[in-house]
Amino acid sequence: MTSPVRPCAGRARAACQDADPGLFFPIVWDDQAGQRAEQARSICRACPVQAICLDWALRTGEPDGMWGGTTPEERRRIRTRQAQATA
Numbered sequence: 001m002t003s004p005v006r007p008c009a010g011r012a013r014a015a016c017q018d019a020d021p022g023l024f025f026p027i028v029w030d031d032q033a034g035q036r037a038e039q040a041r042s043i044c045r046a047c048p049v050q051a052i053c054l055d056w057a058l059r060t061g062e063p064d065g066m067w068g069g070t071t072p073e074e075r076r077r078i079r080t081r082q083a084q085a086t087a
């Protein structure tokens with residue numbers, strides 16, 4: 001199984017290209033979810049397009065998965081702070 005195609009990154013540049021997609025889009029929420037999120041976050045930290053990926057996910061309101069090293073809940077908090085800063 002291959003990693004999901006990231007519209008924000010050329011597949012050749014995305015660090016998650018060959019990673020387990022289950023790390024980035026977990027299907028099962030069990031007691032390993034935090035560990036998987038940390039594994040995905042570690043891959044994102046080494047990704048050359050992390051900033052682009054996160055920016056894309058924030059601008060599009062991507063509701064699922066790990067993008068740019070952030071979980072959906074983390075992106076919701078970032079978007080809330082951004083909205084408050086511009087209000």
Ligand code: SF4
Pocket residue numbers: 006009014015016017024043044045047048049050051053054066067068069
């Ligand atoms: S930042 Fe993370 S999710 Fe985004 S392309 Fe890079 S490795 Fe994949």
